[in-house]
Amino acid sequence: MPKPEAVTLKQLRALQAVSEHGSITAAAEANRLxxxxxxxxxxxxxTNFxxxxxxxxxxxxxxLTRQGEAVLVGARAIETALEASAEHVRAINEGMEGMVTLGVVSTAKYFAPRLVAGLQRAHPSVDVLLRVGSRETIVGALASVSVDLAIMGRPPRVPEVQATVLGPHPHVLIARANHPLAGRGRLTAEAILSEGFVVREEGSGTRILxxxxxxxxGRGRPARMLEMESNETVKQAVMAGLGVALISRHTVAEELAAGRLVELDAQALPLVRQWFLVHRSDTALSAAGRRIHADIVARQGAFLPG
Structure with missing residues (x-):
């Protein structure tokens, strides 16, 4: 009975060399044996066959005999499979293939899909998975190493991360289109503090800002606040006249352009922060992760809304 499990690559390559060179002596010279x-x-x-x-x-x-020709077909298939495997491993080692999970805070969901689409076009063999969540969720994902990279407005202290600036992140004060403060020019502190504010949940970057x-x-003067669970509900609440809101300009670009919301003018506004691309300092990125990281940084914030 044939024993294919005992066959070695050296044996198969000896058979291939004889087939190619026509003699054992020539096969030995070709294989330096x-x-x-x-x-x-x-x-x-x-013996094995x-x-x-x-x-x-x-x-x-x-x-080769007919049996030898049959074994030669298998030997060539094995060589082809090994070459393909080696090429696959090389691609993985060089970051040409793989999977990268990109976490983004909810405010970034307005531009992150376009960014991921651009990354997929540039690196079709790398799967870039997008995960959107609150700041707390994304920081937790970094802590549990369930995301490789993250985009956020303020790097966390824990876990320790390496942060790279991607571009400006302006925050503006918005109101409904027919709000009494709309179009009044530079507003006083009193005018602003007399308004109610629609805000995100405790701990969110926008709420802290x-x-x-x-x-x-207001130097400690309390403000009236109405809490909402997402940027979308904040926008809808402002358009409904429930108050004004400080929000990322990147989340309201369409509404401002369409005139459904207006940007109020006040001293120190807009508040310009930065977007950061972060990853854990104590966890090495894969080759694919390094490639995606480099690509995002090289885009120099071109994917951010204008």
């Missing part, structure tokens, strides 16, 4: 070494490999291969694979003729000529803005503006 001695003729007895090639002869030994062939004998072992014939329980068949005569090579016929030897006059003047040292050798040719608003609280710091109001603290500077």
């Amino acid at each position: 001695t003729p007895p070494a090639v002869h030994t490999q062939l004998r072992q291969l014939e 329980n068949a005569r694979l090579v016929e030897r003729g006059p003047q040292g000529v050798a040719r 608003l609280e710091r803005f109001l603290e500077r503006l």
